[in-house]
Amino acid sequence: MTFQFQAAVLRQSGMPRPYQESKPLQLEEITAQPPGESEVLVKVMAASLCRSDLSVVNGVRAWPMPIVPGHEASGVVEEVGSSVKSVKAGDHVVLVYQPQCGVCPDCVSGDAHLCGPGLMANRSGGLLAGGTRLYQGEVNIHHHMGLSAFAEYAVVSEHSVVPMPKDIPLDVGALFGCAVMCGAGTVLNTGAVRPGDTVAIVGVGGVGSSAILGAKLAGASEIFVADKDPRKLDFAKTIGATHVALEDDTPAVEKILELSGGGTDYAFETAGTIGAFETAYSSVKRGGTVVSLGLVDPKTPFSLDVAGLVTSAKTIKGSYVGSCNPLVHIPRYMSLYQQGKFSVDQLISHHLPLAEINKALDQMADNDAVRQIIQPWA
Template structure:
């Protein structure tokens, strides 16, 4: 079938992108779903920083690649071997297809799937196949999804069925920002009631981590950013204290209000200065965490 997709032609284009135009909207041919694959009509997709990281080359991927991975849509057709999804089901796309057989999958940590990481690096679906092409040339898939497209074929293992009453534009965020931020707090750090937590960097992942800390019952919840509007929003979402890291005494102030630093500091800005702040406000014996969702899907931990 014919689909319309946003395709990255080459990595490393100069910004501003409205002049260099690294993405072309192209009409592509999308093959039918293969074994354990699904055809999804994409209804909403978010622009994640990881899309930008492929465009600017900080996360190199093969090109031409149809970008987009934070998305939600409707099942249009199921390939052979699909027994648990039906046409019309609403689904969220996730950025690591889990094979179910490798050691991390067997340990119950599908986000670390080795096969999923390998095929994401290669720009294919979990099957190793590419289902998009332009004339005779195959197009690579971004993180097994390629959601900046009217339709996508993905592995069954790249989809989670959701309640159809959830609006698509909200559901899409659960495919990346919410999963990464809340997952860091709940599943990786195992934040418990009463813990002291700091979130450094209030993008989609950081704000999701903040919501996760509130849900987990953390006591002190420190939000740090350089943007006053984001700090105000963090207060609305439940941060107990907010600090602008451009203030030269921010670290001192945070240590003061937390009695020596927080037990868990999450660096969600992806920047070296943010990492330094996160480490410096971690108390002795505490843990600094950095979600690294799209490269190897690990959370680096540093203990002070």
């Protein structure tokens, strides 16, 4: 039996700002097929806004339209397909945006974040088992990252959910699906920062803030944080930054080099701009490692002084999903949250109903928020 619910549908990217006037996301009634045999129907309880959602709306990253965005969320399982064993109705789950098929060479060798079938399904705007489950009349509506969480319900692959303990609030749980894995996961896994290392983090959005928490968890001795917005730096200090550097007339990199005595062991670019990457690259000392995770506009050109890379013996890495295996790392990070060692809840700045999603987009674009939680049932 098909069923209907409200979802925030995007039909065209690149609409003008403010989004509260152009309303790129329209709340509409859509139809869903019931979950297939390896799929799960989830009642979405919390879906947070991430910069990647903004890149879908502003067109920086191209997606098949129409689409329901939203890829960082949590909810309650309503119904499961006949072959699903990992979750049952009533379970609380985190939705994860990189499905892990479990049988491809990358999944089998422990690199679930590189799952090829998962990536291909995401790019097609469909689910892991193929095709979409959402439509309106005759028109197929695409899934964003196998999820489409800006809606009352989501039909997803069982490989797109991870069970979570019921004593963790669902709004906090949502953050583990993207911000936590991408930010803290990158510091802990991709960078593998060790106790005593020094770290620079460029950009204080949800992912950058999570990276600060991750650096604290890793035991970094000094955490230098750069941003263009002084409000973000004030916030960074409250969650663990030991030094902050405002990007103004004096470049932040000069301040970081001076404060760190010649550069840090690691730098993480989380802002998604070439300028942020250059700051990160120049902030590490000789032999240091710079990790990019902010998703720079793919059309932006970049040139690198390769000879300088050689003589400085720096390492450049990209990080996808913080090199996490969600089934392994989400329970680990949630346990650290329960023990009070990983205060992810500090990242939540707003709660809004689904009807205010365009306002939330404006607040994100204006840097007036860290993580905003959309609650479709509030």
